[in-house]
Amino acid sequence: MSAGRLRKSSTSRRSLAAVTAAGILGVALPARAGAADEAPAPVKSDGADKHASDSAAPAKLVVVWPTFTPAGDDASPTPLHRPSPSEEPLATRARELDATLRDATQDLGFVLDLADAEPRPGHVRDLDMLARAGRARPGDPSGTGTWVVSARLEQAGSESFLLRVIAAPPNAKELRVREEIVKGAEVSLRGLVLLRDLLAPAVPVATTESCRPAAPALDASVATPSHSPGRAVLATNGALFGGYLGYSLVRSAGTSDPRVLYPLLTLGAAVGIGGALLASEEWDVSTGDAWFLSAGAWWGAGAGVLLANGTNSQSTEGPYAWGIGGGLAGLALGTFALTRSKMDEGDAVLTHSGAGLGMWIGALAELGYRGSTSTTPYLGAGLGSAIGLVGAGAASIFVTIPPSRVLLLDLGAGLGSLAGAAVGSPLIFSDLTGSNTNPTRTRIFLAGTLAGTAAGGTAAWFLTRSGSLKKPVAWNGMPSAGIIGQSVTPTGQVPAYGLMYSGTF
Numbered sequence: 001m002s003a004g005r006l007r008k009s010s011t012s013r014r015s016l017a018a019v020t021a022a023g024i025l026g027v028a029l030p031a032r033a034g035a036a037d038e039a040p041a042p043v044k045s046d047g048a049d050k051h052a053s054d055s056a057a058p059a060k061l062v063v064v065w066p067t068f069t070p071a072g073d074d075a076s077p078t079p080l081h082r083p084s085p086s087e088e089p090l091a092t093r094a095r096e097l098d099a100t101l102r103d104a105t106q107d108l109g110f111v112l113d114l115a116d117a118e119p120r121p122g123h124v125r126d127l128d129m130l131a132r133a134g135r136a137r138p139g140d141p142s143g144t145g146t147w148v149v150s151a152r153l154e155q156a157g158s159e160s161f162l163l164r165v166i167a168a169p170p171n172a173k174e175l176r177v178r179e180e181i182v183k184g185a186e187v188s189l190r191g192l193v194l195l196r197d198l199l200a201p202a203v204p205v206a207t208t209e210s211c212r213p214a215a216p217a218l219d220a221s222v223a224t225p226s227h228s229p230g231r232a233v234l235a236t237n238g239a240l241f242g243g244y245l246g247y248s249l250v251r252s253a254g255t256s257d258p259r260v261l262y263p264l265l266t267l268g269a270a271v272g273i274g275g276a277l278l279a280s281e282e283w284d285v286s287t288g289d290a291w292f293l294s295a296g297a298w299w300g301a302g303a304g305v306l307l308a309n310g311t312n313s314q315s316t317e318g319p320y321a322w323g324i325g326g327g328l329a330g331l332a333l334g335t336f337a338l339t340r341s342k343m344d345e346g347d348a349v350l351t352h353s354g355a356g357l358g359m360w361i362g363a364l365a366e367l368g369y370r371g372s373t374s375t376t377p378y379l380g381a382g383l384g385s386a387i388g389l390v391g392a393g394a395a396s397i398f399v400t401i402p403p404s405r406v407l408l409l410d411l412g413a414g415l416g417s418l419a420g421a422a423v424g425s426p427l428i429f430s431d432l433t434g435s436n437t438n439p440t441r442t443r444i445f446l447a448g449t450l451a452g453t454a455a456g457g458t459a460a461w462f463l464t465r466s467g468s469l470k471k472p473v474a475w476n477g478m479p480s481a482g483i484i485g486q487s488v489t490p491t492g493q494v495p496a497y498g499l500m501y502s503g504t505f
Helices: 003-008 013-025 048-056 090-107 126-133 184-202 215-223 231-252 258-282 287-310 318-340 345-370 378-398 403-428 439-463
Strands: 061-064 147-155 160-168 176-183 476-489 492-504
Touching: 061 090, 090 147, 090 160, 090 184, 126 147, 126 160, 147 184, 160 184, 176 184, 231 258, 231 287, 231 318, 287 318, 287 345, 287 378, 318 378, 345 378, 345 403, 345 439, 403 439
Parallel strands: 061 147
Antiparallel strands: 147 160, 160 176, 476 492
């Protein structure tokens, strides 16, 4: 019944109340020519008419395809496929998302159609979804169609995933798409929210009493990521580094007067925390970004101080000036790296670990060059930490590695160092005649320690090797031995024997 006909009719208050109640319950009232003179039938309070209307309405069918990877629709270089057990933790998150989407569609009032729930291999792209959405179940009226939902999941970091949910309405020529970067623990929750947004036009606003109005509050308070979650880490490191710069400026000037020292300490800390807060307000700074910048600043300053001591600087002010320069240089390089790629916690731990491991290797190298363990290897430690900082920071742009794996690699390298030192320890002790160790024995001992470090790190890398690259590496092939070719000679063709590996890398 249109609004114009309601205004022209002489419906009584009782009729108007019945029409209003029927509209709230979603009951379609037939508009007849004599509606102005006849009172509509009263609506039953037990909900019988409502159930009759629901049974008469066509069911909203939906087909939920399994989660595929990668998140895009491009068939090359990696075609869409279900995550295999070797692609952990992607496979686990995909199974959780499948169960969540199937339950959610039924909670939203849809009927789950199990036909073609597992599409044929090679028929899982966007055009295949549109084709499936145009088909109806046998026995349904022609042109009914079916909703089709498909989720795509791709690992975007050590603890983050690219989630893409696609929905094809019945008989539609276009797709509805929602996608975002989510944490691993929030894949199912965010998939539920994206699915609800995609199916919102097909879901009545208030059809039954089972509608849950608390869902928007959950999205706003739990699932929505906050801006600059690394603000506190960045501000703390900014205040400490600013205070260090102020202290180093005073000491590099050759004075320690408290009347100058304390004001500069306060000023440096204030500038550091102010700059950190401004940066976190302007850009979205994650916790990994903040710790990555702290690695560049602190390890850069430490490398500068070590290099100044290693060059036998005659002035006591030299190390402070070198520390200022190294810290600012490391901070600048870290900022440049952040313009190339976002950093997560694994990248930050990798940078700290690379600088520390470089300092250890550089110190061993200098001691081996001197042939003695009685001196402090400032120069080697400074060069090693600088090289390790730059190398690990550059590597973090291209690789994704969990923080736990970095710690396991450090543990393996440390245990390898101890094992190498234990094996070569008799070389640096006095022999039975009381003679002291010579440089050759010292170099052998240090070489064994360095070899143990490399062996322990390599073993740890091999044992934890899955999932270190941004994209999984597939090794599909088979080695073979025998005739691998032939050579043409004046007397004829001669077979060539050898080993061969054929397949993809």
